Amino acid sequence: MEITFYNVLDLIGTMAFAISGTRLASAKRFDWFGAYVVGVTTAIGGGTLRDVLLGITPFWMTQPISLILSGVALLWVVVFRKQLVRQKNTWFLFDTIGLALFTVTGIEKTLGMGYAYWVAIIMGTMTGAAGGVLRDVLINEVPLIFRKDIYAIACVLGGLVFWLCDMAGLDMKISAILCGITVLTSRLLAVKYHISLPVLKSAD
Amino acid sequence: MEITFYNVLDLIGTMAFAISGTRLASAKRFDWFGAYVVGVTTAIGGGTLRDVLLGITPFWMTQPISLILSGVALLWVVVFRKQLVRQKNTWFLFDTIGLALFTVTGIEKTLGMGYAYWVAIIMGTMTGAAGGVLRDVLINEVPLIFRKDIYAIACVLGGLVFWLCDMAGLDMKISAILCGITVLTSRLLAVKYHISLPVLKSAD
Amino acid sequence: MEITFYNVLDLIGTMAFAISGTRLASAKRFDWFGAYVVGVTTAIGGGTLRDVLLGITPFWMTQPISLILSGVALLWVVVFRKQLVRQKNTWFLFDTIGLALFTVTGIEKTLGMGYAYWVAIIMGTMTGAAGGVLRDVLINEVPLIFRKDIYAIACVLGGLVFWLCDMAGLDMKISAILCGITVLTSRLLAVKYHISLPVLKSAD
Numbered sequence: 001m002e003i004t005f006y007n008v009l010d011l012i013g014t015m016a017f018a019i020s021g022t023r024l025a026s027a028k029r030f031d032w033f034g035a036y037v038v039g040v041t042t043a044i045g046g047g048t049l050r051d052v053l054l055g056i057t058p059f060w061m062t063q064p065i066s067l068i069l070s071g072v073a074l075l076w077v078v079v080f081r082k083q084l085v086r087q088k089n090t091w092f093l094f095d096t097i098g099l100a101l102f103t104v105t106g107i108e109k110t111l112g113m114g115y116a117y118w119v120a121i122i123m124g125t126m127t128g129a130a131g132g133v134l135r136d137v138l139i140n141e142v143p144l145i146f147r148k149d150i151y152a153i154a155c156v157l158g159g160l161v162f163w164l165c166d167m168a169g170l171d172m173k174i175s176a177i178l179c180g181i182t183v184l185t186s187r188l189l190a191v192k193y194h195i196s197l198p199v200l201k202s203a204d
Numbered sequence: 205m206e207i208t209f210y211n212v213l214d215l216i217g218t219m220a221f222a223i224s225g226t227r228l229a230s231a232k233r234f235d236w237f238g239a240y241v242v243g244v245t246t247a248i249g250g251g252t253l254r255d256v257l258l259g260i261t262p263f264w265m266t267q268p269i270s271l272i273l274s275g276v277a278l279l280w281v282v283v284f285r286k287q288l289v290r291q292k293n294t295w296f297l298f299d300t301i302g303l304a305l306f307t308v309t310g311i312e313k314t315l316g317m318g319y320a321y322w323v324a325i326i327m328g329t330m331t332g333a334a335g336g337v338l339r340d341v342l343i344n345e346v347p348l349i350f351r352k353d354i355y356a357i358a359c360v361l362g363g364l365v366f367w368l369c370d371m372a373g374l375d376m377k378i379s380a381i382l383c384g385i386t387v388l389t390s391r392l393l394a395v396k397y398h399i400s401l402p403v404l405k406s407a408d
Numbered sequence: 409m410e411i412t413f414y415n416v417l418d419l420i421g422t423m424a425f426a427i428s429g430t431r432l433a434s435a436k437r438f439d440w441f442g443a444y445v446v447g448v449t450t451a452i453g454g455g456t457l458r459d460v461l462l463g464i465t466p467f468w469m470t471q472p473i474s475l476i477l478s479g480v481a482l483l484w485v486v487v488f489r490k491q492l493v494r495q496k497n498t499w500f501l502f503d504t505i506g507l508a509l510f511t512v513t514g515i516e517k518t519l520g521m522g523y524a525y526w527v528a529i530i531m532g533t534m535t536g537a538a539g540g541v542l543r544d545v546l547i548n549e550v551p552l553i554f555r556k557d558i559y560a561i562a563c564v565l566g567g568l569v570f571w572l573c574d575m576a577g578l579d580m581k582i583s584a585i586l587c588g589i590t591v592l593t594s595r596l597l598a599v600k601y602h603i604s605l606p607v608l609k610s611a612d
Contacts, residue, residue, distance in 0.1 A: 403439050403440075
């Protein structure tokens with residue numbers, strides 16, 4: 001595996017996702033194994049769901065880097081347990097970088113298999129956001145992204161930007177970068193200005 | 205897509221499934237995005253699980269109508285929020301039509317791939333009932349169909365009728381219609397006469 | 409299906425897994441159908457997840473024996489409800505035999521498809537342990553194996569033994585048997601001496 005700027009972002013994102021899962025598992029008093037499984041599910045769950053729906057071999061079954069990084073994330077939580085609160089903003093940024101990169105990866109992979117853009121945008125959103133949903137199912141909580149903040153919607157926005165750029169004739173690499181920047185900035189701005197989606201009112 | 209009687213029933217059923225998911229999500233104070241995801245999962249979850257187990261591309265990845273209808277269902281819940289209680293019987297009927305139709309679709313698709321009837325009946329039941337289970341997992345509730353009413357069992361009964369009719373030499377179309385009618389009437393009668401399965405007694 | 413020693417262990421393990429699911433479902437006041445679904449999910453869930461990830465037809469779709477045994481397990485719980493507490497040690501042993509056998513099966517199947525050992529060990533662990541996780545998701549509980557006892561880690565240990573034996577040039581059949589014995593004894597010893605993994609400490 002060649003080390004590229006892309007790879008570095010991927011590693012950072014994977015670590016951030018795994019750390020979020022591991023921390024939530026530790027708050028539920030999971031043992032080390034359980035915390036690892038929740039961390040790795042957060043990191044690879046979205047891409048695995050995407051690959052299963054696309055009918056291809058899940059990406060981590062040919063390349064163990066995500067599983068190794070999830071182990072590093074577990075050790076990180078063990079060693080830097082008390083510093084994690086202070087590292088909060090850094091890991092939030094890394095998590096958002098991961099969200100952006102995973103969205104781009106999911107869209108590119110789906111387009112590469114010949115699917116339409118609307119399928120690719122769904123798959124990109126899943127790649128970014130479904131790991132967190134699976135994490136919350138495993139720790140027996142209501143999925144956070146269904147109730148709080150702009151998260152998956154940032155992926156959808158990024159996907160629409162990808163599509164518009166491609167339709168406008170831009171190079172695929174440029175479209176991908178603009179997609180990632182859209183995901184990143186829309187989530188950062190939403191959190192900074194406390195923008196969230198309206199709650200669906202219930203009649204019951 | 206040609207508009208047939210079959211298609212109309214499919215649209216009605218999909219809408220009813222999506223509305224059931226969207227409403228339960230709103231009762232949990234999900235935001236619009238979360239409510240949409242729960243609605244769409246209820247509508248397409250069963251068929252997706254079936255297609256993944258059968259090893260084929262999930263039906264909604266080649267035809268976005270279910271995703272669009274789930275969006276219409278979300279708007280319906282927003283606009284007719286206060287009228288939904290009065291529309292209760294209508295949506296219950298539409299939901300049961302969906303259950304019947306999805307069961308038939310699942311059985312036909314599985315038989316078409318050369319599987320035995322017992323596999324087809326399981327796949328038909330999954331197509332009809334698994335979306336509701338996934339819905340309940342996402343909203344972090346114990347699946348309703350495991351505790352209340354005749355629901356999945358109506359699909360199994362319909363599947364047995366399909367099989368018996370086919371063995372008796374009836375035309376496949378007739379068998380399918382009789383299967384659907386069995387699902388529909390057994391659920392309606394069960395609800396009307398408060399028939400449900402016995403609870404499994406616990407020793408603990 | 410020829411009756412071999414291997415088959416007998418497989419039947420025993422499947423029954424034990426299904427009984428564990430059925431009993432937990434009955435404690436949640438599920439009806440007979442719900443209890444059956446939870447039982448069968450416990451029995452076949454791990455192998456199904458493995459087969460879906462490997463991209464092959466789930467094993468129970470070509471051979472209904474697991475589904476039938478899960479029905480027998482349901483009847484067993486109904487008939488021997490009051491004796492189940494006294495049968496506790498027997499079913500614990502059978503459950504552990506199932507864990508060992510399912511791990512071996514998962515490893516062999518994955519190696520047979522040409523995957524590396526690390527993939528095979530993950531798939532063996534999933535075959536043994538993921539059914540219990542899916543069971544706990546369906547009954548809306550935090551997965552037990554993430555918090556209590558040595559369970560999935562016994563599968564990982566067994567997998568490592570399989571690998572080491574194979575590298576040492578041992579016959580595959582011997583390696584498989586030693587793997588199974590490792591899973592069995594490490595879980596039995598862990599329970600006997602109250603050995604468990606440390607809980608991951610939380611900073612929050």
